[in-house]
Amino acid sequence: MESFDSYVTADGAALLRFTYALTGDHHLAEDLVQEALVRAHRRWNRIDRPDAYVRKAVLRQYLSWRRRRSSGEVPAREFARDEPSSADHADVLADQDALAALLATLPRQQRAVLFLRFYEDLDDAAIADLLGCAVVTVRGYASRGLARLRASAGETFVPNGRTS
Numbered sequence: 001m002e003s004f005d006s007y008v009t010a011d012g013a014a015l016l017r018f019t020y021a022l023t024g025d026h027h028l029a030e031d032l033v034q035e036a037l038v039r040a041h042r043r044w045n046r047i048d049r050p051d052a053y054v055r056k057a058v059l060r061q062y063l064s065w066r067r068r069r070s071s072g073e074v075p076a077r078e079f080a081r082d083e084p085s086s087a088d089h090a091d092v093l094a095d096q097d098a099l100a101a102l103l104a105t106l107p108r109q110q111r112a113v114l115f116l117r118f119y120e121d122l123d124d125a126a127i128a129d130l131l132g133c134a135v136v137t138v139r140g141y142a143s144r145g146l147a148r149l150r151a152s153a154g155e156t157f158v159p160n161g162r163t164s
Contacts, residue, residue, distance in 0.1 A: 004044045008037060011051060019058050022115050024100055032061045056130050059116075063108050063131070102149050110145030113138055 002010075012033070019029040036057035040047060047053045103111055109131075116127045124142075128135045 002050070004041055007050050011054075012037075015051075015054060015058070018055065018120075019062075021119055022058070022062060022112065024104065032058050035061050059112060059130055060132075063112060098153075102152050105152055106145050106148060110141045110148070113141040114145045114149075117142060 015036075016029055016033050019033050020026060023029050023032065036054050039057050040050065040054050044050075103114070106114070112131065113127055116122045116130065117124075122130070124135045124138045127138045131138065
């Protein structure tokens with residue numbers, strides 16, 4: 001079992017990137033990681049899989065109704081993503097901005113499910129385990145989230161920087 005300090009040193013940056021990609025906000029990501037690490041530190045000797053435990057704690061903090069109700073936080077419009085080397089940089093940034101704006105309109109549960117499915121490449125069962133819900137609930141969130149993105153995007157978002 002690795003120590004808490006060595007875990008944070010080795011995996012802290014990756015955890016922060018994961019959280020930032022989920023939230024789209026650097027400050028919120030830092031807060032969530034800090035809260036999750038504080039909670040994990042209390043139970044560190046009893047945790048079997050630290051990475052899974054801390055990521056789940058981050059997700060639960062992100063989805064927490066108390067945080068949402070008390071803070072009024074709105075995700076930033078930025079969204080980190082690797083850009084294709086052949087695309088024009090301006091087009092890539094325009095697409096990322098449009099995608100981030102669309103994702104920011106989703107409820108937290110739908111955004112979390114789509115993030116875990118497409119960014120983390122997790123299957124429905126793994127997402128359900130992380131979120132503490134049924135697989136059918138995950139599929140419902142994904143379906144409604146994608147439908148909402150399609151409806152919101154309409155003709156205004158076309159990949160490769162072209163808009164109608």
